[in-house]
Amino acid sequence: MKIGELAKRTGVSIRSLRYYEQQGLLVPLRHDNGYREYSPFVVDQVRTIQLYLNLGLSTEQIAGFLQCVLKNKEAFCDEVLPIYQQKLKEIDAQIQLLSHIKQNLIDRIDSILLERTHQSEEERK
Amino acid sequence: MKIGELAKRTGVSIRSLRYYEQQGLLVPLRHDNGYREYSPFVVDQVRTIQLYLNLGLSTEQIAGFLQCVLKNKEAFCDEVLPIYQQKLKEIDAQIQLLSHIKQNLIDRIDSILLERTHQSEEERK
DNA sequence: CTTGACTCTTACATCGATGTTAGGGTTTAA
DNA sequence: TTAAACCCTAACATCGATGTAAGAGTCAAG
Numbered sequence: 001m002k003i004g005e006l007a008k009r010t011g012v013s014i015r016s017l018r019y020y021e022q023q024g025l026l027v028p029l030r031h032d033n034g035y036r037e038y039s040p041f042v043v044d045q046v047r048t049i050q051l052y053l054n055l056g057l058s059t060e061q062i063a064g065f066l067q068c069v070l071k072n073k074e075a076f077c078d079e080v081l082p083i084y085q086q087k088l089k090e091i092d093a094q095i096q097l098l099s100h101i102k103q104n105l106i107d108r109i110d111s112i113l114l115e116r117t118h119q120s121e122e123e124r125k
Numbered sequence: 126m127k128i129g130e131l132a133k134r135t136g137v138s139i140r141s142l143r144y145y146e147q148q149g150l151l152v153p154l155r156h157d158n159g160y161r162e163y164s165p166f167v168v169d170q171v172r173t174i175q176l177y178l179n180l181g182l183s184t185e186q187i188a189g190f191l192q193c194v195l196k197n198k199e200a201f202c203d204e205v206l207p208i209y210q211q212k213l214k215e216i217d218a219q220i221q222l223l224s225h226i227k228q229n230l231i232d233r234i235d236s237i238l239l240e241r242t243h244q245s246e247e248e249r250k
Numbered sequence: 251c252t253t254g255a256c257t258c259t260t261a262c263a264t265c266g267a268t269g270t271t272a273g274g275g276t277t278t279a280a
Numbered sequence: 281t282t283a284a285a286c287c288c289t290a291a292c293a294t295c296g297a298t299g300t301a302a303g304a305g306t307c308a309a310g
Contacts, residue, residue, distance in 0.1 A: 002286080002287075003286090003287075004285090004287080013268070013269080014287090015267090015268060015269065015270085016267070016268065018289095019266095019267065019268070033275080033277090033287080033288090034275085034276090034287075034288055034289090035276080035277095035286085035287055035288080036287085036288090053267085054226075055226060055229060055230060056226055058266075058267090059266080059267080073240065074233070074236075074237055075236070075237040075240035075241050075244070080237065081234065081237055081238075084233060084234050084237075085234065088227065088230045088231065088234065091223050091226060091227045092227070094219075094223055095220060095223050095224065095227065098216050098219055098220050098223070099220065101179075101180060101181055101216055102213065102217070102220065104180060105180060105209050105212060105216065106213065108180075108199070108209060109206065109209050109210065109213065111200075112199055112200045112205065112206055115198065116200050119200070127256075127257075128256090128257070128258095129255090129256065129257080138298070138299080139257090140297090140299065140300085141297075141298065143258095143259095144296095144297065144298075148297095158257085158305080158306060158307085159257075159258055159259090159306090160256085160257060160258080160306080160307095161258090178297085183296075183297090184296080184297080
């Protein structure tokens with residue numbers, strides 16, 4: 001199938017499919033006219049790519065183990081686990097940072113509301 | 126004081142100080158030779174800017190209320206509260222997304238480890 | 251007067267997946 | 281044959297605070 005149909009079937013934009021190819025995630029055949037030709041199996045491959053992107057992995061990381069996981073179970077691909085664990089660390093760090101900021105915001109919001117309450121009480125006198 | 130000293134006193138890079146000015150957060154005087162001249166009060170002003178940046182606010186948002194909060198309590202500046210509340214919403218959304226991904230990663234890691242455990246047991250037979 | 255330390259402006263680079271556009275071939279159905 | 285619908289490459293834009301570098305002027309101490 002050509003790129004337009006693959007885009008429709010996967011819900012991934014043509015732009016992104018070309019980008020994945022540039023990053024080495026997809027290697028379509030080429031017709032004489034330069035058009036890309038994709039095997040039907042590639043639909044699943046694209047969905048797999050999307051799955052990993054949604055886990056926050058970069059195309060570079062995905063490229064490192066995609067060929068393996070397409071043929072085997074993840075547990076068989078030694079590159080996957082360390083990447084997952086590293087990503088988990090990063091996510092934890094981000095969550096911690098965001099939680100800190102969140103508490104900070106909550107405190108400041110409360111402080112403003114409290115101050116306004118006081119002010120209203122003053123005015124009522 | 127000149128920009129270099131302000132940078133030293135605040136720990137903010139010269140580059141950033143110029144950027145803040147470009148964003149309308151700082152308005153230093155200019156000497157005849159073009160050098161920026163900062164009042165000593167600006168040290169606190171820069172610290173205030175940093176504080177808001179660390180809350181995840183953009184320079185544009187900060188510019189919207191900086192003049193007010195420099196002269197009054199935050200509770201007096203009507204622009205602040207809605208920005209805090211909106212930021213809080215965004216942070217919550219991000220935390221939720223990250224938590225979702227985190228759980229997903231944990232599940233996949235567990236799955237891999239479990240599968241390897243099984244495999245080891247098989248091999249032991 | 252000279253040299254080192256400052257300062258100035260302008261502008262490109264970062265990070266990364268995706269959008270968008272321009273300019274130009276190809277295919278297909280009417 | 282023509283027009284619509286596809287496809288191609290190349291390249292700029294996004295988002296935003298900050299780093300970095302080039303080229304040039306200024307100032308201060310020796």
